[in-house]
Amino acid sequence: MLGRMPPSSEPDRTIRRAWRIERAGSLTRLKSVSEPLPPPATGEVQVEVEAIGVNFADVFACLGLYSATPKGSFVPGLECAGRIRRLGRDVTGWREGDAVIVLTRFGGYTTHLNVDARTLWPIPAGWTFDEAAAYPVQALTAWYGLLPLGNARAGSTVLVQSAAGGVGLNAMHALQRLGAQPVAVVGSARKREWLIDRLGLDARRVVIRDAGLARGLDAALASLGKGGFDVVLDAVYGAGFRMAFERLAPEGRYVLYGAADFMHGGRRPNFLKLAWHYLRRPQLDPLAMIPQNRGFLAFNLIWLWEQADRLPDSMRATLELITERPHIGATYPFDEAHAALAAIQSGHTTGKLILRSKLQSKDG
Ligand SMILES: NC(=O)c1ccc[n+]([C@@H]2O[C@H](COP(=O)([O-])OP(=O)(O)OC[C@H]3O[C@@H](n4cnc5c(N)ncnc54)[C@H](OP(=O)(O)O)[C@@H]3O)[C@@H](O)[C@H]2O)c1
Known part of the structure; x- marks a missing residue:
């Protein structure tokens, strides 16, 4: 089970690692970068990512075959799980150190990200970060x-x-x-x-x-x-x-x-x-x-993600209906994003593929 970490004082700017693609069109353009992340804005929290869910849509986005893909440079990834590291202004109901599921409109392939607090859910008791990251999209x-x-x-x-x-x-x-x-x-x-x-x-x-x-x-x-x-x-x-x-x-x-x-x-x-x-x-x-x-x-x-006010009820209904922990087919270290994408592209996988932002202990 995931415990709560004590709050920590953080510097103003975080340097994060991310998989970034300058322009969709080829998987070869997806590169690992280090870049600064500003503090979370009003209504946002900053999450330190532990595990990232790999989706079919990530491949389509990198290839430029997904209509919702941002124009220009972007970080792929629609979901992840980790701990809240910092709270932006006017965020209520969450504390630093809370373990959360994040559904994001791109940007998930990273070690840290800022997200709208309305797109977070608490991780169900007893689940690992891998399982939490595997859950929301599917x-x-x-x-x-x-x-x-x-x-x-x-x-x-x-x-x-x-x-x-x-x-x-x-x-x-x-x-x-x-x-x-x-x-x-x-x-x-x-x-x-x-x-x-x-x-x-x-x-x-x-x-x-x-x-x-x-x-x-x-x-x-x-x-x-x-x-x-x-x-x-x-x-x-x-x-x-x-x-x-x-x-x-x-x-x-x-x-x-x-x-x-x-x-x-x-x-x-x-x-x-x-x-x-x-x-x-x-x-x-x-x-x-x-x-x-x-x-x-x-x-x-x-x-549905864009209907931000409908999202909490939708996620609640989903968590009530689908209570099984997701089946993790395979996990990949953060550096092996290309291998994870090739595996999902093959169509031979069962269950969910996870990219790990960090090494995890057995219980997360
Ligand atoms: N509309 C949405 O919002 C939304 C959200 C999530 C996912 N999706 C879509 O739902 C599908 C399943 O997603 P998932 O996350 O469950 O992915 P997944 O676990 O990787 O499953 C995808 C499955 O598609 C089948 N498939 C059929 N033709 C394929 C081909 N040419 N190449 C690769 N796989 C092929 C394979 O299973 P079989 O061979 O056994 O059929 C494969 O295991 C994907 O197409 C994804 O883009 C859409």
């Missing part, structure tokens, strides 16, 4: 996609794409907790075995995304005695898109929150391949959706 994404948008509830039949990934695992936990009936899709036999074993799933409801996908989805539905899915949660937007959409039940909702299929590997984007992929992307006809009574929704968590 858990909030799973909660927002499944509940406010997908309207999943007890008894709903829900298809989760990439179910062994970070968002996918959170979604599976949330659905088990809700008493819904999840069907998982994964990219390989190895992930399938891992997921069945980890979550104690019925093997008929864990399907591999290969040539037998359509057959596997039908068999999973038949095993549940259902004719279609009430919700589909998808961030692949690939070959399985149409198959899943066609298996939505009336009033079913398809929730799309990413396009991993557009990830081609490599240090810079291959625009020719991307253009080809874009032209051949699966598309829907809204007119055909009317007689079928099916819905389609899409979202980006950055939008």
